[in-house]
Amino acid sequence: MPRIRHTTLACSPGCTVEATLELFGGKWKALILYHLFEDGVLRFGELRRRLPNVTQRMLTNQLRELEADGLVSRTVFPEVPPHVEYALTDLGKTLKPVIQALKTWGDRYAHSLQRNKAGD
Amino acid sequence: MPRIRHTTLACSPGCTVEATLELFGGKWKALILYHLFEDGVLRFGELRRRLPNVTQRMLTNQLRELEADGLVSRTVFPEVPPHVEYALTDLGKTLKPVIQALKTWGDRYAHSLQRNKAGD
DNA sequence: GCCACTAGTGTCAGGAATGATACCATGCCC
DNA sequence: GGGCATGGTATCATTCCTGACACTAGTGGC
Numbered sequence: 581m582p583r584i585r586h587t588t589l590a591c592s593p594g595c596t597v598e599a600t601l602e603l604f605g606g607k608w609k610a611l612i613l614y615h616l617f618e619d620g621v622l623r624f625g626e627l628r629r630r631l632p633n634v635t636q637r638m639l640t641n642q643l644r645e646l647e648a649d650g651l652v653s654r655t656v657f658p659e660v661p662p663h664v665e666y667a668l669t670d671l672g673k674t675l676k677p678v679i680q681a682l683k684t685w686g687d688r689y690a691h692s693l694q695r696n697k698a699g700d
Numbered sequence: 701m702p703r704i705r706h707t708t709l710a711c712s713p714g715c716t717v718e719a720t721l722e723l724f725g726g727k728w729k730a731l732i733l734y735h736l737f738e739d740g741v742l743r744f745g746e747l748r749r750r751l752p753n754v755t756q757r758m759l760t761n762q763l764r765e766l767e768a769d770g771l772v773s774r775t776v777f778p779e780v781p782p783h784v785e786y787a788l789t790d791l792g793k794t795l796k797p798v799i800q801a802l803k804t805w806g807d808r809y810a811h812s813l814q815r816n817k818a819g820d
Numbered sequence: 821g822c823c824a825c826t827a828g829t830g831t832c833a834g835g836a837a838t839g840a841t842a843c844c845a846t847g848c849c850c
Numbered sequence: 851g852g853g854c855a856t857g858g859t860a861t862c863a864t865t866c867c868t869g870a871c872a873c874t875a876g877t878g879g880c
Contacts, residue, residue: 756859
């Protein structure tokens with residue numbers, strides 16, 4: 581996914597599908613959004629704990645992109661040690677049905693998938 | 701997204717979100733699925749015409765992966781010149797609400813996106 | 821002084837994803 | 851025989867994504 585950068589929005593019909601997908605096509609973005617939907621506001625460290633397989637650098641990266649796309653807000657509290665909170669923006673919250681659809685499908689049909697199961 | 705290969709399904713809650721995403725995280729898979737939803741059955745060449753920016757190799761590739769995941773069926777007619785038809789499987793059809801959710805969101809909020817608009 | 825804590829950043833390297841290009845088979849038409 | 855059409859493959863190069871690792875700042879605690 582991501583990995584994916586589209587050039588224009590004026591391509592084929594259904595291109596908005598692609599455009600939407602790019603927003604959370606990043607390897608961990610959907611998961612980040614999911615946790616933010618669950619928990620509301622999360623600090624950087626809390627996110628790290630919820631996503632143990634994600635490198636610090638990757639997490640920062642994905643969060644920055646989500647922020648740049650206006651889906652996630654980043655609030656810095658000028659304290660020591662640092663304190664940063666991440667939350668969904670209003671725009672980000674509108675993605676809830678989309679993420680929900682992904683999760684619903686996954687919960688229901690994940691077992692139907694053949695390929696990745698055994699070897700992977 | 702692609703490009704993304706997850707290792708286990710038994711990670712965090714919400715992992716099914718990721719798992720689902722991997723199915724059409726490939727650069728063009730969502731678009732392929734979208735066109736199959738629209739048109740039902742499509743020949744290889746018809747898909748190519750609908751996705752002009754996709755290389756032949758990429759299209760083949762993505763179709764093979766969709767087939768491997770059981771979302772798309774491939775029917776070869778032993779004729780000359782070759783004739784191959786692609787269609788959604790029953791499992792593939794269950795993805796409709798998901799793709800629909802992506803499209804609905806995209807149609808409604810695409811204009812709200814800042815980043816990719818101008819320069820990109 | 822030394823270490824720890826939080827939220828990062830910088831650099832490097834490996835590998836996967838993607839694109840460009842050329843090539844193949846076969847039957848038909850001229 | 852030459853060219854066209856369809857649905858691919860093979861090979862190569864490149865770009866991009868991702869991960870590992872080390873490093874930073876400022877304050878508090880020992």
